[in-house]
Amino acid sequence: MSEEQALVPSLRFPEFRDSGEWVVKKLGDKDISSFVKKRVSVNNLELDSYVSTENILPDFGGIKGASKLPPSGSFTSYKPEDILIANIRPYLKKIWVADRNGAASNDVVVVRPMKGIIGSFLSSLLRSDSFIDYVMKGAKGVKMPRGDVSLMKEYSLAVPCPKEQKKIADCLSLLGALISAQAEKLDALKTHKKGLMQQLFPREGEINPRLRFLRKETWDIANLSEVTFFQEGPGIMAVDFRDEGVPLVRLAGVSGEVVTLDGCNYLDPEKVAQKWSHFRLKINDLVISTSATFGLIAIVTNETADAVFYTGLIRFRPRCDMLYLGYLKAFLGSPCFKRQAAAAAVGGGIKHFGPTHLKQMDIPLPSVAEQQKMAGCLSSLDTLIAAHTEKLDALKAHKKGLMQQLFPSPEAVSA
Structure with a gap:
């Protein structure tokens, strides 16, 4: 077997480069x-x-x-x-x-x-x-x-030989320990946010939360439909899907902080103009999943503005000046909202709730100034969580790439 055909990895520790084939x-x-x-x-x-x-x-x-x-x-x-x-x-x-x-x-x-x-x-x-x-x-x-x-x-x-096995295993173990430590940091941040949310919003049967930014007044309670506009996406048949046209945002598109076109379908622009123009997304709309993977929240940016959103997704936006957008986003991810949604949800295996149930829900309303402080605090925490998530993903990608070089390719092993 020639040197080019030798069963060895593309990346090898210096002391083992002359150790022969695996x-x-x-x-x-x-x-x-x-x-x-x-x-x-x-x-x-x-x-x-x-x-x-x-x-x-x-x-x-x-x-x-x-x-x-x-x-x-x-x-x-x-x-x-x-x-x-x-x-x-x-x-x-x-x-x-x-x-x-x-x-x-x-x-x-x-x-x-x-x-x-x-x-x-x-x-x-x-x-x-x-x-x-x-x-x-x-x-x-x-x-x-x-x-x-x-x-x-x-x-x-x-x-390979036992010494090379140990060298590779030790290297990957150190990287694995870094990944585990980063994952623990991320989990701690998420746990901290969860605990913070429980204190920033009133518990069941209470009017004010346990943790306040401003203590000047008692919070008000408003019906959700009075202060927000919400709308569920239309049910569209697969026969209407096209290879190009107006994007149709689906569940995969709300898995991150912003709405994306991941997993989207496309619709004929003329048919959208005739039947679904009132379902086109606007910048800063909040889109939430209401069935299957419940409670994902993402915000609309330039990338997805004017796209149509699918059934199983509901968009929200403030209806008046007494509701701040960042606070609305926080509320939709809060125990206060989730508790009401869980009580209203219907269905057997997969729970679902829609506009009819939303009209029965309430939203606690502090002053706009306090809403802004709450939203700023949670937004900073979300930014920190996103940064740690990105670091964890980078470590995992580095390990995956390293393993592809430290071991012979599956094709070479099976040849």
Whole structure:
């Protein structure tokens, strides 16, 4: 095999550049891993060590504590350094490296590293998009795809010498620790905002909030329809969609701070003029999702002004000078609004509320000066959260790019 064809990564630590090729192995090889079959009874389960698909976090994010234990059954035993793979909807990337002894549900595959590979190196290989993509190709089922364990065992991986394995694993572990620390900072900021919102708006049955910027007067209460204009988007049939024309904003377009054209469809401009011109968005409209993913809020900017918005989305704007736009946005994300929306929502599996329910809701109204102070405070916090989110995304992207260089490509390994 020529040097160009050698099975080596594109980026290699200097001390290993002359160490030769990596060796191709299968995940199911006896010297690489064991798929644990040892079972324990329900009597051996404990909340702090029970793992199911529900408490493994997505995007390789670790685990959270189990909320309850199953009443019966048998479960797969695991121990520290075992790799636990949630086998329902593998695309969620729910993989955790155990740091304790415990037991896992039947929908979690437990992989134990063997003597032919360092555990932290194997976990780096499996906590990757390459492995997830491979599992998804063999997954069965549409709504709840399940990975094929027999195919997992056939997954090809390239293995260097133990010293190089450790070097790579240590490098990725340090980067993983940075990512975890950044994620904790972000979670702390979000938790702080949640707690702040609970104090900045009146609790149920109260008129004034616990935390005030100005203490001059008691807050007023107004019917939401008196001080805001709101409108739900029209239901438009797929037959009306076009390859170009007037954008139709959908749920994916309100997943961030501003409304975007992500996932949008397009409508014929003439038909929009005839039937849906009164549904065209204006700059500074607030758009909120009201079904499926409930409560997403985004603001309209130049990019999406004049677009039409779809059913399941409702736009808001202040109707009078006594309501400040930034305060309205804060209210729509507050426990005060969510409590009323949850009480009004209808539907079985997917809850939904619309203009009819909004007309029954109230909004607490402090003075405009206090509204502005509240909005400024929360806007500053949102800016900080956005900056930390961007930093976390950058770290994750850096790790992903680094892994693509530190390991041979999947195509080279499978060749």
